[in-house]
Amino acid sequence: MSKLGKVSDTLSQSLDEDILLQEPMSMWKRTLKRLWSRRSGKIGLLLIGFIFLIAFAAPVIAPYDPHEVLIGKEEVKLKKRESPCIHLLGCDTAKPQHLMGIDGNYRDQFSRIIYGSRISLSIGFSTVSFAVIGGVLLGALAAYFGGWTDNIIMRMMDVILGFPSLLLAIAIVAVLGPGIRNALFAIAIVTLPAYARLTRASVITVKELDFVKASIALGASPTRLLLFRILPNSLTPVVVLATLGIATAILDAAGLSFLGLGAQPPMPEWGTMLGSERNQVFSAPHLVFFPGIAIMITVLAFNLFGDGLRDALDPRLNN
Amino acid sequence: MIDQITKLEVKNLTTCFRSENKDVTAVDNISFSLKKEETLCIVGESGCGKSVSALSIMGLLPPAGYVKSGEVNFKNKNLLSITSNEFEKIRGNQISMIFQDPGSSLNPVMRIGEQVSEIFRIHLNLSKKEGLEKAFDMLKQVEIPDPESRMLAYPHELSGGMAQRIMIAIALACNPDILIADEPTTALDVTIQSQILNLMSQMQTKTETAIILITHDLGVVAEMADNVLVMYCGQIVEYGDVNTVFNSPIHPYTKALMKSIPIIGEKTKRLDAIPGRVPSLDMLPLGCRFEKRCSEKNSQIELECQNNIPPIFDINQKHGSRCWLEKKTE
Numbered sequence: 001m002s003k004l005g006k007v008s009d010t011l012s013q014s015l016d017e018d019i020l021l022q023e024p025m026s027m028w029k030r031t032l033k034r035l036w037s038r039r040s041g042k043i044g045l046l047l048i049g050f051i052f053l054i055a056f057a058a059p060v061i062a063p064y065d066p067h068e069v070l071i072g073k074e075e076v077k078l079k080k081r082e083s084p085c086i087h088l089l090g091c092d093t094a095k096p097q098h099l100m101g102i103d104g105n106y107r108d109q110f111s112r113i114i115y116g117s118r119i120s121l122s123i124g125f126s127t128v129s130f131a132v133i134g135g136v137l138l139g140a141l142a143a144y145f146g147g148w149t150d151n152i153i154m155r156m157m158d159v160i161l162g163f164p165s166l167l168l169a170i171a172i173v174a175v176l177g178p179g180i181r182n183a184l185f186a187i188a189i190v191t192l193p194a195y196a197r198l199t200r201a202s203v204i205t206v207k208e209l210d211f212v213k214a215s216i217a218l219g220a221s222p223t224r225l226l227l228f229r230i231l232p233n234s235l236t237p238v239v240v241l242a243t244l245g246i247a248t249a250i251l252d253a254a255g256l257s258f259l260g261l262g263a264q265p266p267m268p269e270w271g272t273m274l275g276s277e278r279n280q281v282f283s284a285p286h287l288v289f290f291p292g293i294a295i296m297i298t299v300l301a302f303n304l305f306g307d308g309l310r311d312a313l314d315p316r317l318n319n
Numbered sequence: 320m321i322d323q324i325t326k327l328e329v330k331n332l333t334t335c336f337r338s339e340n341k342d343v344t345a346v347d348n349i350s351f352s353l354k355k356e357e358t359l360c361i362v363g364e365s366g367c368g369k370s371v372s373a374l375s376i377m378g379l380l381p382p383a384g385y386v387k388s389g390e391v392n393f394k395n396k397n398l399l400s401i402t403s404n405e406f407e408k409i410r411g412n413q414i415s416m417i418f419q420d421p422g423s424s425l426n427p428v429m430r431i432g433e434q435v436s437e438i439f440r441i442h443l444n445l446s447k448k449e450g451l452e453k454a455f456d457m458l459k460q461v462e463i464p465d466p467e468s469r470m471l472a473y474p475h476e477l478s479g480g481m482a483q484r485i486m487i488a489i490a491l492a493c494n495p496d497i498l499i500a501d502e503p504t505t506a507l508d509v510t511i512q513s514q515i516l517n518l519m520s521q522m523q524t525k526t527e528t529a530i531i532l533i534t535h536d537l538g539v540v541a542e543m544a545d546n547v548l549v550m551y552c553g554q555i556v557e558y559g560d561v562n563t564v565f566n567s568p569i570h571p572y573t574k575a576l577m578k579s580i581p582i583i584g585e586k587t588k589r590l591d592a593i594p595g596r597v598p599s600l601d602m603l604p605l606g607c608r609f610e611k612r613c614s615e616k617n618s619q620i621e622l623e624c625q626n627n628i629p630p631i632f633d634i635n636q637k638h639g640s641r642c643w644l645e646k647k648t649e
Contacts, residue, residue, distance in 0.1 A: 228426075
């Protein structure tokens with residue numbers, strides 16, 4: 001304390017704590033505002049909000065349990081793969097309503113689609129967070145230390161990038177065994193190098209900037225430099241890539257599930273649903289159509305959102 | 320070794336840079352000492368090794384640079400031989416540094432209040448709230464108008480002068496013994512320059528900090544310095560207290576520098592320029608590095624000038640010059 005000494009004491013009295021401890025808000029607010037001012041960002045944001053709402057409120061929205069087999073549980077005898085029955089559109093009100101029809105195992109397709117949004121969203125976010133955390137960490141270390149560390153890490157990333165991504169994911173799942181968890185892991189591994197490269201590139205730029213040197217001159221330790229100086233200033237492109245990455249992850253996971261390598265039946269995963277009914281595309285098109293549409297809307301939502309975010313975070317496109 | 324009053328002692332510091340063919344000596348055998356509350360100005364043109372000497376003292380040389388020999392003694396320690404952990408505790412706490420471009424010296428994604436308070440949290444282990452309070456005090460002391468709202472501002476919302484005030488606040492936050500200012504006013508316009516210089520000397524009397532001020536602006540030197548080091552091609556060519564060096568410069572280079580200051584309001588002929596150019600650091604002449612541009616060399620000592628690097632001749636205890644012309648006066 002004595003070091004602080006007279007300098008600070010002379011003037012230290014009145015001071016409004018509220019002002020000092022106010023939490024940051026303007027940067028996020030500004031980004032959100034810019035995102036909202038663009039059509040793609042607005043649509044993406046609304047769609048994502050909609051999908052999230054469905055996922056959170058799934059038990060309320062869905063009329064049936066997604067795993068429930070409805071044979072003998074309804075008054076009117078159900079046909080296997082019965083087409084949608086919507087009362088509003090003139091379906092006989094005596095029959096129970098099934099908005100998207102019945103699937104091959106006598107389950108309510110609509111409920112399964114609703115619950116599927118939960119699975120797809122968690123797949124998207126968990127794979128991307130795994131890939132981002134791993135990729136950013138590796139990329140930042142490679143860039144910060146340079147030399148051999150850089151070489152070893154980045155050459156490993158190059159090896160992964162050398163394979164077609166879905167093929168490599170299939171290979172990883174083939175080794176680990178099919179299942180949703182292994183599929184997630186495989187997709188995360190496959191997408192990780194992109195984040196590592198991006199982070200490395202921006203960390204290399206940022207670490208040469210003046211304020212980093214100024215921080216060293218003021219006694220900041222390497223950990224503090226990397227975590228509080230360099231990383232926050234180099235994450236913008238990663239944020240954008242991650243948003244777009246969610247869409248890719250959902251699509252890849254659906255692809256693996258379609259091939260029978262990801263989510264296993266009876267899990268209401270859209271890709272799995274699509275895969276198990278793919279032969280009925282002519283006799284019961286609703287069983288292929290609805291999961292496909294669900295995947296498309298979700299992927300589109302994240303792509304639009306990512307696009308909007310990229311524009312919103314780009315200082316050169318300031319309007 | 321170091322008495323109470325002497326804060327820093329640099330002895331025979333030589334810094335080199337690795338280049339493709341051979342190593343280039345950017346700072347050649349410089350020595351000086353710094354007393355409590357003293358302001359030492361290092362002047363010289365671009366590339367003469369001013370900044371590199373400061374970076375060597377701070378241990379912040381770029382990867383290609385290394386200190387070849389010498390000592391930097393601070394509080395009974397040689398800064399060149401302590402570990403990087405020990406150095407981190409000294410930097411910002413006991414020796415601080417501010418840089419030329421204040422705008423880019425602040426972290427763009429952190430609020431001013433947090434950035435200033437961080438130094439208290441690093442070096443004094445204060446809590447976040449205590450740090451913010453101290454930071455607020457510092458902002459008041461460096462005369463930031465409206466400190467409440469500046470605490471919440473981001474660096475891009477500040478002007479250059481304001482940002483330099485913040486840098487000074489951060490640098491002096493822990494009452495350092497030494498402040499190294501590497502051209503702190505070069506990027507600012509003239510009115511702001513004098514404000515910042517005033518602020519620095521005010522803060523100096525409050526905190527009793529010794530300042531090493533690196534500049535190429537002789538006006539700044541005249542205003543701030545107690546003592547002056549004139550550097551040329553990595554060597555000290557003249558040192559002395561500010562009055563002596565300004566009123567009776569001895570080294571031909573210093574004389575030429577003084578002549579090249581425009582005097583405002585006086586109608587003069589063309590300003591005097593120093594003929595020729597600074598020799599490249601990898602092709603230095605054998606003898607005196609200023610010999611080719613010197614206007615005072617005469618046939619008597621020309622051979623000496625061309626073949627031997629002159630040592631620093633002391634005129635008196637406080638004044639010295641690296642010129643063969645002074646040899647006969649000894």
